[in-house]
Amino acid sequence: MTARIICLLLLVFSALSAVAQNLKRDAAEDGMLAWPQADMVRALELYVPRRMVELGVPGASIAIVRDGQLVYEGAFGVSDAWSRAPLTPDTLFEVSDLGQPVAAYGALLLAKAGHLPLDTPLAEAVPGGYPDSDGLGTEVTPRELLSHTAGFGNNLALLGMGLGYVPERGFAHSRIGYAYLQHAMEMAAGGSFDPLMRALALGPLNMENSYYKLPPAELSRMARGYIPLAQPVLFFMVPFGLLAVFFTLASWAAGRFVFDRPKFYPGDAIFPVIAALMLSVAVLWPLAGAGRMPFVLMVCTAYAAALGVFTYLLFFLAGVFGFLGPRDGILSRGQEQSSVRVLAGCFIIAAGLSGFVLKQQIPVPRMPAEQTHAGTSLRANAGDMGLFISGFLASAELGPEWRARMTEETVPVSRGMSWGLGIGIREEGERPTYWERGSNPGFESLMVIDPERRSGVAVLTNSSHGKALAQEVAGQVLGLQPGWELPNGERPF
Numbered sequence: 001m002t003a004r005i006i007c008l009l010l011l012v013f014s015a016l017s018a019v020a021q022n023l024k025r026d027a028a029e030d031g032m033l034a035w036p037q038a039d040m041v042r043a044l045e046l047y048v049p050r051r052m053v054e055l056g057v058p059g060a061s062i063a064i065v066r067d068g069q070l071v072y073e074g075a076f077g078v079s080d081a082w083s084r085a086p087l088t089p090d091t092l093f094e095v096s097d098l099g100q101p102v103a104a105y106g107a108l109l110l111a112k113a114g115h116l117p118l119d120t121p122l123a124e125a126v127p128g129g130y131p132d133s134d135g136l137g138t139e140v141t142p143r144e145l146l147s148h149t150a151g152f153g154n155n156l157a158l159l160g161m162g163l164g165y166v167p168e169r170g171f172a173h174s175r176i177g178y179a180y181l182q183h184a185m186e187m188a189a190g191g192s193f194d195p196l197m198r199a200l201a202l203g204p205l206n207m208e209n210s211y212y213k214l215p216p217a218e219l220s221r222m223a224r225g226y227i228p229l230a231q232p233v234l235f236f237m238v239p240f241g242l243l244a245v246f247f248t249l250a251s252w253a254a255g256r257f258v259f260d261r262p263k264f265y266p267g268d269a270i271f272p273v274i275a276a277l278m279l280s281v282a283v284l285w286p287l288a289g290a291g292r293m294p295f296v297l298m299v300c301t302a303y304a305a306a307l308g309v310f311t312y313l314l315f316f317l318a319g320v321f322g323f324l325g326p327r328d329g330i331l332s333r334g335q336e337q338s339s340v341r342v343l344a345g346c347f348i349i350a351a352g353l354s355g356f357v358l359k360q361q362i363p364v365p366r367m368p369a370e371q372t373h374a375g376t377s378l379r380a381n382a383g384d385m386g387l388f389i390s391g392f393l394a395s396a397e398l399g400p401e402w403r404a405r406m407t408e409e410t411v412p413v414s415r416g417m418s419w420g421l422g423i424g425i426r427e428e429g430e431r432p433t434y435w436e437r438g439s440n441p442g443f444e445s446l447m448v449i450d451p452e453r454r455s456g457v458a459v460l461t462n463s464s465h466g467k468a469l470a471q472e473v474a475g476q477v478l479g480l481q482p483g484w485e486l487p488n489g490e491r492p493f
Helices: 002-034 037-055 096-112 142-146 175-189 193-202 216-221 230-258 266-288 293-320 339-358 382-393 400-408 466-478
Strands: 059-066 069-080 226-228 361-363 411-414 417-419 424-428 431-440 443-450 455-461
Touching: 002 037, 002 466, 037 059, 037 069, 037 466, 059 382, 059 466, 069 382, 096 142, 096 175, 096 193, 096 382, 096 400, 096 431, 096 443, 142 175, 175 193, 226 230, 230 266, 230 293, 230 339, 266 293, 293 339, 382 443, 382 455, 431 466, 443 466, 455 466
Parallel strands: none
Antiparallel strands: 059 069, 059 455, 226 361, 411 417, 417 424, 424 431, 431 443, 443 455
């Protein structure tokens, strides 16, 4: 009898353990959304600040939607790492590409009303035709622009140049395409973009803290973005250095084999270096854009000046400690040291030590308040992005049929990933998620929607190091593995 009771207890205990393990596994798969609200908030307050320090992210703001309702807005860190101004839920971020699903929502509202037919070329879709100086936008359709299949590139600095345009190349994430979409929407509705979006989507979805064109009075609410010093330095210095070496070697070869000048003097390198500098600026200016290239040049100039001063200081110390040896024309025992070699060694040491400085983050200039672009200029706080998630799940204003078209009419991107009319779709097993990632210099953001649970999360950061944090937080909250980014999702500086 006793043995039977013990066996029965063991069976009960095993069953309870199995149930507990299943519940624990289910809770892990469901993420923090399955937790009580207080536990979720406490976990975020412990986890997020620690990861921000480890990743070097000055500030982050998070919004969480559960069962279609905005249930959490959290702000961590500082909005400006230099002034140490605290980051609050009201702080605005450059959410960049997160503005594309919002703009797409507005475009589909126009399409639903018959003002912007999705499958009609822009030349016919908008009243009075579509004036286009480069002639590329007239034949594409709003559907192609929304789904990034119009053939345009992603670098806005090339807008209007016809560069990077490859028709019928399939999916290619395109900010330039959203510039054409913005213009088409303005012509179809007869108004400028920010007021138009406020009437179509921002106002009806109660996104009162979101601006495609920022009022000057709201500039003080903007977070300051940060990037590693290495980003602009390597962007310019690597091609400049390679070109300088190439032109210098070419100059030496021309002197040696064409003009019969056996000796190459330091002054002979001046013109090759100037040529490399001019060509580097000419090539990189379109890639960085007129708004960013002066900042890049300023940073690189300061870095080069500091590197030169440090190199000279090391060279001076080398002379003090006798590493240079006697000058030319002075008799001395032993082999004379080469000042050129010592100088080169000092430069290599200085450049190596500067690696510690290159890791430091520097502030980037803010986007001009008046800059307006459907794909990159949205300035918003996390709470408003949470309200968009909530409105999206409720099919607010758009209606269930048209909202469903946004995620059902898709084009393939890669295995397990496709793109709808303005938003990405990722398949993980039988559980799809809708998402968009934003990336401007100094800002990284991510919005992920779980339609099955009518939930979602938006993570905004003011650092280029924030991508990893955003992916991790979204994964922890939703109980999914991070992976909401394009295979070639990096944007050029």
